[in-house]
Amino acid sequence: MSESITLVPGALSLDTLRSIYRGRPALTLDPAAYPRMERSRALIDRIAGGDEAVYGVNTGFGKLAHTHIAASDLETLQRNLILSHATGVGAPLADGVVRLILVIKAVSLAVGASGVRPALVDALLKLYQADVLPVVPGKGSVGASGDLAPLAHLCGVLLGIGHVRVKGETLPAEEGLRIAGLPVFDLKAKEGLALINGTQVSTGLALAGLFEIERTFKAALVAGSLSVEAVMGSHRPFDARISALRGQPGQIAVAAAFREVLAGSELNASHQGPDCHRVQDPYSLRCQPQVMGAVLDQMRQAARTLVIEANGVTDNPLVLVDTDEVLSGGNFHAEPVAMAADQLAIAASEIGALAERRIAMLIDTTISGLPPFLVAEPGLNSGFMIAHVTAAALASENKTLAHPASVDSLPTSANQEDHVSMATFAARRLGDIAGNVADIVGIELLAAIQGLEFHRPLKTTDRLEQAIATIRAEVPRYEVDRYFAPDLAAIGALVRNGALDHLMPVSLETAQ
Structure with missing residues (x-):
């Protein structure tokens, strides 16, 4: 303190x-x-x-x-x-x-x-x-x-x-x-x-969800950058001129973050020139500014709503001391919080959905050019085959969890309170979604590093090498099949604890 x-x-x-x-x-x-x-x-x-x-x-x-x-x-x-x-x-x-x-x-x-x-x-x-x-x-x-x-x-x-x-x-x-x-x-x-x-409970839960999603968002940008490097993908989709022509602020910010993090890569320099075959990468790589930028815009909008709500007076009736009045109204109705939480649920689920697609790409040798399932002796070893299945299961679960809660209402109090927001559940389920996304992104981090290390001794950028060192301090390289669950628990905890936050220059603070 x-x-x-x-x-x-x-x-x-x-x-x-x-x-x-x-x-x-x-x-x-x-x-x-x-x-x-x-x-x-x-x-x-x-x-x-x-x-x-x-x-x-x-x-x-x-x-x-x-x-x-x-x-x-x-x-x-x-x-x-x-x-x-x-x-x-x-x-x-x-x-x-x-x-x-x-x-x-x-x-x-x-x-x-x-x-x-x-x-x-x-x-x-x-x-x-x-x-x-x-x-x-x-x-x-x-x-x-x-x-x-x-x-x-x-x-x-x-x-x-x-x-x-x-x-x-x-x-x-x-x-x-x-x-x-x-x-x-x-x-x-x-x-x-x-x-x-x-509305303090629903607001507190929604803020907690926002802060957890913020961490998975930054970790996902790191993972997406590592995946670009692992498959020797193109950096051209992050060109500032592309995002400027569209004008979406989140996309502009995310593309700028990718350019900063990917600048100076040995891996990228190694495959530049007329022989480079990376004309157009899969959407999960080249559309990251567009998708993650939209996520960032939704997070910032939700943050604005939640900060306003946290500063508001939402009980009833209200006491107006300047005019000696007591006014009965409806500030307790948490519809703004419910809708903000629904925004966050959809946005966070998209973080996980995009990361799951990159994991699928990394283990598919026909797309990635890497060994099947990211292991040196596929067949004898299954490698990341079922880790991807886990990611797919979590991404699918989030599709159900992301269903809007604010469109539901059950009358209460003998029909006096005949329309309600369901904001508290809308906000509470954000913790489950954020947890699922943290685990999906954690699997991608391990898969991307695994793939990138097949290109050694070439190195990626200093910032991404820091990410690799941080992760490898917790989870060693996957050489042959081993008990995989502890690795996934360790990388999931690393994402939740924000160990990679400082590597991504993207912030919600413009939301204030």
Whole structure:
């Protein structure tokens, strides 16, 4: 926690969100946020002490919005809300995702449009700082009216309800509060609703998916470059003039990255001249700027949407302190997140689909010119034959996982909530897709290096030789058939851990 970041409501950056997911930088809330939070809380206290019925303050919820709640029952109402809405099931969300949710929720409330006491915002951030992470089941939200069930599990911990994870150990919530130096809270009017209403779970999951896909994207560009070298492919498709004539920004950026990474290759120089037979390579090689550029554009667009959402106020009703109003609306509807997650699912699946095609090309001696299945004695050895089958299986699985979730809707709450986004599932499945793609790209990395090494002593570029050295430090060359699964596990972990990130000069940061 050497890094320290000041959280300014409405100004979270993609880089800050990535840092929270990947690590645990020290965070402090901008002091300027407190006066507005206090004003919004004072307005709710005034309304709670009056006779006017205001949704979310002194009424029931959803279909029960017309039921007036007596002032003496308002605290019980908020506690009951948390208890009844904590209905999540399934495996708990990963620690990095929970950190994102805690921070995004706290910053949203700190805008001062939700009517909660500043002490609750401080408590959420204190759980983060103490690394006391609520156990949040991953299933049970339809992405409107907010991520109710998972957020009830997250924020129920402040009431001593549920469990937390501390250094890998699961403990009762009250023990977690003690470790974090926090009391057990009693919720005031509207606070329970503000805590569980909102899109923070789907947004946190989508951001986590984005960050995992970002790593597979960079590794896939490295793998694609190595495959070009392994089959002594042409560098001409990466010429800047080709992409400039089309004008797509992602394609321009990806072609530039390929030119930078492939510049100065001995292998490429060895087959230049009138005798070079590489007139047009397969699409999986020469159309990489077009396909991966489209992927990059989709990732950047999704990143823009998710950064906006992470900075937004998405609970209901909203407290407008400048006009002393409480407005009921629908910011909890996570359709922007659902559509962004669908974009990412399709884009990530295409990363894997293109990589699988390059693996197929590498093992096919009639196209690659390399030994069949990339092994010195094919027949006696099967080499990469079935590793490609694994890649094909994963690529096919992603076709189903990438089906848009945002086009689905099931009415809930006795048809009061009659159209929902399914954003939470849309975002959650990104982890499975990204994992599949990491394994596909890992197989391509091994196959491409295997093929390239048949051209030794010729070398590729300095940057790609770095990639080869990094990979060979984990996985030795495949000389004869051996137990292959550990190799695939090692290379998959290397991709997931971002060991090749620094080799590719392409960034999402222009998305901000």
